[in-house]
Amino acid sequence: MAEKLYKESKVELNPVIARHYDRIMNFISAGRYERFIRKAIGDMQINPGDHILDMGCGTGKNAALMAEYLGDTGRITGVDLSPIMEKQFLKKHEPDDRIEFRRQRVDVPFDLDKKYDRVLISFVIHGFPHEVREAILKNAHTHLKPGGKLTILDFAEFNMADMPWHHRTIFKTVECVYAFDFIERNWKAILKEFNFTRPEEKHYFLNYARLLTAIKNGN
Numbered sequence: 568m569a570e571k572l573y574k575e576s577k578v579e580l581n582p583v584i585a586r587h588y589d590r591i592m593n594f595i596s597a598g599r600y601e602r603f604i605r606k607a608i609g610d611m612q613i614n615p616g617d618h619i620l621d622m623g624c625g626t627g628k629n630a631a632l633m634a635e636y637l638g639d640t641g642r643i644t645g646v647d648l649s650p651i652m653e654k655q656f657l658k659k660h661e662p663d664d665r666i667e668f669r670r671q672r673v674d675v676p677f678d679l680d681k682k683y684d685r686v687l688i689s690f691v692i693h694g695f696p697h698e699v700r701e702a703i704l705k706n707a708h709t710h711l712k713p714g715g716k717l718t719i720l721d722f723a724e725f726n727m728a729d730m731p732w733h734h735r736t737i738f739k740t741v742e743c744v745y746a747f748d749f750i751e752r753n754w755k756a757i758l759k760e761f762n763f764t765r766p767e768e769k770h771y772f773l774n775y776a777r778l779l780t781a782i783k784n785g786n
């Protein structure tokens with residue numbers, strides 16, 4: 568694996584976690600992850616013809632669930648920096664020519680030479696210093712068509728001090744300092760700053776997780 572750029576980040580996964588990512592998520596959520604992610608993807612209200620960019624796509628699990636809502640003209644581009652994720656993604660999706668993978672960092676400017684109807688960033692953006700999150704949001708904005716939708720599926724806004732001790736212990740063990748900062752920020756205000764409008768949200772997992780969708784303003 569390439570050296571981690573952000574030492575404290577837990578979204579730059581180590582190879583063992585990357586290889587077993589879906590199984591680990593199911594284990595630490597006591598089997599509830601599958602149902603949660605299926606519900607959240609359903610709540611995205613994907614249209615059959617949507618072209619979707621999945622930034623930090625991981626194993627391709629979310630792409631598989633999104634593809635259930637796509638017709639013949641729908642497309643998904645999964646982008647991830649990890650060769651281990653690339654292998655799993657391609658294994659899942661190789662027979663489906665609506666779905667492609669690009670090995671690419673999303674925290675630096677990049678250009679896929681295409682504009683999308685939807686961008687999904689799922690459990691990625693919390694794991695970076697804030698100025699890096701801003702670069703990721705700019706990339707999302709650049710890749711959307713005017714009026715396209717950005718969806719961030721990630722931790723909600725909450726106060727760690729208000730969590731029951733056993734939830735707090737798990738969160739502090741599993742997550743990194745960047746996540747502790749992420750949950751304290753006003754993400755609707757941040758999206759507005761980055762030229763996204765009309766935010767809508769849905770909450771899951773005792774309100775610890777949120778699907779936040781906003782529309783691209785401008786070109």
Ligand SMILES: C[S@@+](CC[C@H](N)C(=O)[O-])C[C@H]1O[C@@H](n2cnc3c(N)ncnc32)[C@H](O)[C@@H]1O
Nearest residue numbers: 578579623624625647648649672673674689690
């Ligand atoms: C916590 S996993 C989430 C995977 C997937 N989005 C999901 O919800 O199942 C974080 C993913 O982000 C990828 N990642 C981390 N840093 C990245 C970066 N700078 N550019 C692209 N992908 C990145 C990791 O390789 C990993 O697949």
